Amino acid sequence: MEKFAIILSGSGVYDGSEIHETTMTMLAIKRQGADYDIFAPDIDQHHVINHYTGEMTDDKRNVLVESARIARGDIKPLSRFEASVYDAIVMPGGFGAAKNLSSFAFHGTSCTVETDTENAIKSMHEQGKPIGALCISPVVVAAVLEKGKYTIGQDKESSEAIAGFGGEHVQTTHGEVIIDKENNIFTTPCYMLDANILHIAKGAENIIKAISDQLGNN
Amino acid sequence: MEKFAIILSGSGVYDGSEIHETTMTMLAIKRQGADYDIFAPDIDQHHVINHYTGEMTDDKRNVLVESARIARGDIKPLSRFEASVYDAIVMPGGFGAAKNLSSFAFHGTSCTVETDTENAIKSMHEQGKPIGALCISPVVVAAVLEKGKYTIGQDKESSEAIAGFGGEHVQTTHGEVIIDKENNIFTTPCYMLDANILHIAKGAENIIKAISDQLGNN
Numbered sequence: 001m002e003k004f005a006i007i008l009s010g011s012g013v014y015d016g017s018e019i020h021e022t023t024m025t026m027l028a029i030k031r032q033g034a035d036y037d038i039f040a041p042d043i044d045q046h047h048v049i050n051h052y053t054g055e056m057t058d059d060k061r062n063v064l065v066e067s068a069r070i071a072r073g074d075i076k077p078l079s080r081f082e083a084s085v086y087d088a089i090v091m092p093g094g095f096g097a098a099k100n101l102s103s104f105a106f107h108g109t110s111c112t113v114e115t116d117t118e119n120a121i122k123s124m125h126e127q128g129k130p131i132g133a134l135c136i137s138p139v140v141v142a143a144v145l146e147k148g149k150y151t152i153g154q155d156k157e158s159s160e161a162i163a164g165f166g167g168e169h170v171q172t173t174h175g176e177v178i179i180d181k182e183n184n185i186f187t188t189p190c191y192m193l194d195a196n197i198l199h200i201a202k203g204a205e206n207i208i209k210a211i212s213d214q215l216g217n218n
Numbered sequence: 219m220e221k222f223a224i225i226l227s228g229s230g231v232y233d234g235s236e237i238h239e240t241t242m243t244m245l246a247i248k249r250q251g252a253d254y255d256i257f258a259p260d261i262d263q264h265h266v267i268n269h270y271t272g273e274m275t276d277d278k279r280n281v282l283v284e285s286a287r288i289a290r291g292d293i294k295p296l297s298r299f300e301a302s303v304y305d306a307i308v309m310p311g312g313f314g315a316a317k318n319l320s321s322f323a324f325h326g327t328s329c330t331v332e333t334d335t336e337n338a339i340k341s342m343h344e345q346g347k348p349i350g351a352l353c354i355s356p357v358v359v360a361a362v363l364e365k366g367k368y369t370i371g372q373d374k375e376s377s378e379a380i381a382g383f384g385g386e387h388v389q390t391t392h393g394e395v396i397i398d399k400e401n402n403i404f405t406t407p408c409y410m411l412d413a414n415i416l417h418i419a420k421g422a423e424n425i426i427k428a429i430s431d432q433l434g435n436n
Contacts, residue, residue, distance in 0.1 A: 031416065
C-alpha cells in the first residue's frame with residue numbers, strides 16, 4: 001500500500017493549514033486505496049489570527065499542537081520524518097505554509113524555510129520521490145529546490161516569486177494539476193483561486209490521483 | 219436552491235466540532251446542488267484541549283471565533299439564526315456538541331442546552347423542517363425535543379441517554395442514517411463508531427442526501 005506523508009502548518013487558513021484542503025487531501029489518499037501519516041513542525045506559530053474578525057491576536061499557539069486538531073491527535077513532529085518510509089509527500093495550503101513553514105508571506109523570495117520542512121522536501125527530492133503541493137505551498141517547494149515547474153493558479157505576485165526562486169510558473173484554473181515529471185513535483189491551485197469546497201475536493205482528488213498514477217508507473 | 223444552516227461548536231474533535239464531519243457535511247450539501255450558511259454561538263468554550271497530548275490547557279477560546287477556522291471566516295453568531303430563512307439545519311459532531319452546545323459530557327441526561335442552540339432546534343422543529351445530527355450531536359436534539367428516533371451508533375451510555383431524554387435509540391453501523399419521518403429528524407453515527415475519513419464522507423453524503431430527498435418530496 002502506498003504511504004503518503006502529509007505536512008501541516010497549523011489549523012485554519014489565515015495562520016495555519018487550510019482545513020478543507022487538508023481534509024480533502026486525506027480523503028483523496030484513502031480513496032486511492034493508499035494511507036497517510038500526518039506531520040507538523042514542533043514550533044510556535046508566527047502569529048494567531050482571529051478567523052471571525054480577521055484581526056491578529058496576542059495568543060501564542062504551537063504548529064504541531066494546532067495541526068493535531070485536523071489530525072484528531074494522530075500526528076508526529078516533523079523532525080521524526082524519514083523519507084525512506086514514505087512513497088510521497090504532500091503539503092496542503094493555507095497561510096501557515098507562508099508564515100510557519102517559511103517566511104514567504106513576510107519576505108517573499110528572500111524568505112527562509114523552516115528546518116524540518118526543508119529537510120523533508122530535500123530528502124524526498126534526493127530519493128526521487130513525488131512531492132505534492134496545494135494552493136500557496138508550491139512556493140515553499142520552489143524556495144527549497146530552486147528549480148521545477150509549478151502552479152499557484154493565476155496570482156501575479158506568487159507566480160513571479162516562483163520565477164524568482166528559479167522555478168517556472170504555469171497558469172491554471174480549478175482542479176488542474178501541473179506535473180513536473182523531471183523533478184517529480186505536483187501542484188494544484190485550490191483556494192489560490194476564488195474557489196468553493198467542490199473545487200477543493202476536485203483539486204485534491206486530481207493531485208493525489210496524479211501522484212498515485214506516477215507511483216504506479218514506477 | 220435548498221439552504222442549509224450548519225451549527226458548529228468550535229474547531230477540533232476534543233473541545234469543538236469534529237473537523238472531518240464538518241468539512242464532509244459542507245461538501246455533501248454543495249454536491250446536492252444546495253447551499254449553506256454556518257453559525258456558532260458566541261460563547262466561551264467549556265475548555266481547551268491540547269489535541270496533541272490530549273491534556274486540558276489553561277487557554278480560553280470562543281466557540282464562534284474557533285468555528286470560523288473551519289468556515290474560513292464566513293460564519294454568523296447563532297443568535298442571528300432565523301428558522302424561516304432555512305430549509306434544514308444540521309449539526310456535525312465532536313465533543314463541542316456535548317461540552318459547548320450542551321453540558322451533556324458533564325451532566326448526562328441532567329444537562330442543559332445552550333440557549334441559541336435550543337432556540338434554533340425548537341424553531342426548526344416548530345416549522346416542521348428537517349433537523350440533521352451527526353456523531354454525538356443527536357443527544358443535543360433529543361435533550362431539546364424530548365422525543366424522536368435517533369442513532370449515535372452502538373455506544374451504550376449515549377444510547378441510554380437518548381432513552382433518558384424521552385427518545386428512542388436505533389443501533390447502526392458506518393454510513394447508516396436513521397430517519398424519523400414523524401419528527402423530521404435525521405441522524406448518522408460517524409466517529410461515534412471506530413471510523414476513518416472514508417466512513418465520515420459516506421455518512422455525511424448519506425444524511426444530506428436523505429434530508430434533500432425529504433425536502434424534494436414536500
